[in-house]
Amino acid sequence: MKPPGQHPASRLLLIPVAAAVLLFALPLLGLLVRAPWQQFAAQLCSPPVLDALWLSLQCAIAAAALSCVLGLPLAVWLAQGATWSRSCVRILVTLPMVLPPVVGGVALLLAYGRRGIAGGALAGWLGITLPFTTAGVVLAETYVAMPFFVLTAEAGLRSFDRRYALAAATLGAGPWRTFWQVTVPMVAPSLQAGLVVACARALGEFGATITFAGNLAGRTRTVPLAVYVALETEPEGAIVLSLLLVVLSAVMLLVLRHRWWPGR
């Protein structure tokens, strides 16, 4: 007896499904099998690892926050209609998602580097240089992660039923109050999802970071960069760090799945 709606070839379907699952499961298994479990705790608590982890968390959270602050107004504007200018901006914002991050890093250097089109002015007038600094890491991560927030938030805002906002307006609420007290709470799941995905993407950022912000322990060496360095010096350490990233990312996905957020 098949439950209604089940495809007759569902047994056959399991073969490609198993192949796909293996594709993703084997690399994880590889990490688990080769991990140096005896010295795991010692490796994890070594100062270079803790430095990289602390830096990674700070930068990823800062990048997610920056993505939210800059990305929410952008998402609101994008969701307001379907014009030619919005389509162009959406392509521009989506580009870092498909661009190789190294290319993003080079582009960031040419824009915000010391001789970059905006970086020259930043350095000359404000005395701010971004490459090879922790702020540079946050910028690189924001560049790569913000599109995830903007697109998720925009999708949420587009599916928001505007009649609620209209109802609030007829009850005398101004546009700001309507936005913060009606729209935002109703699209909050999308905003939270966007925030978590952006944070996870920032945490795993490598290419743009090493190109734009360089690789210096304690200042710009985040966990992914530490993995890269450790691969050449002590491969065991690289496995420990990789597992750490896997666990962190998995926790974020769990947060996303269960939405362990207050007030829901």
Added chain:
Amino acid sequence: MTARARILPLLLAAAWLCSCCQKPGTGRPPAMVFAAASLTAAFRAMAAEFERQHPGSKLDLHCAGTSQLVRQVREGAAASVFASADLPSIEQLVAAAPTAALPPAPPRTFARNRLTIVTGNGNPKHILTLADLGRQDVKVALCGPQVPAGRYAREALAKAAVAVQSVSDEPDVKAVVSKVQLGEIDAGVVYVTDVAGAAPMVTAVTIPEQHNVVTACAIAVLSGGNSQATGAAFVAFVLSVDGQRILQSFGFEPP
């Protein structure tokens, strides 16, 4: 969408996959040659000349920081020839992965190189000696200490008793040169040959003999490689008069 329209992309994808798996051309597979980043330009020229002199033999040249190449061979990359920016890296490789890497013949020194300071075009910060790299207003980047060039650079700075805070541990010499070229850093310490290849976009500042490090570039045929015969022929070519002439045209010194 018709069934044919649906199947076409699949067929295209399958054809593309097949073309990726099978290298077209002659039956013999190309010999994979791993070479240090500092050897890129010279090895490209030598590989072209070698293929011209040996019709039917193909080389697959792969250049990166020596430490990265060592890691790739240790993880099972089927390199037939390993050309390193230093001798210890090949020795380490053989010690760490003897079954995959044990060369049939001991590694040979095929060229020598030395260090230089690299600065932006025209040397805008007026860097004259290694001591200038310790100045507060000079932003310096070196290769990471696991890369031979990074180790040698730190050796030279130690000889000159200069303390330098590198703003970044770069993965290979080319990354240092390109960041000087982009103006993101003021100076770096790389090989003489790297600057010769990037001039006139960058300017070299000579490091005096007493502080400099003369390095030995070493080459070996690896036993785990995909095409040992071609690999051995290429190593012989690198050590031959023709190979040496090309190396010297790129600024390398004889072994």
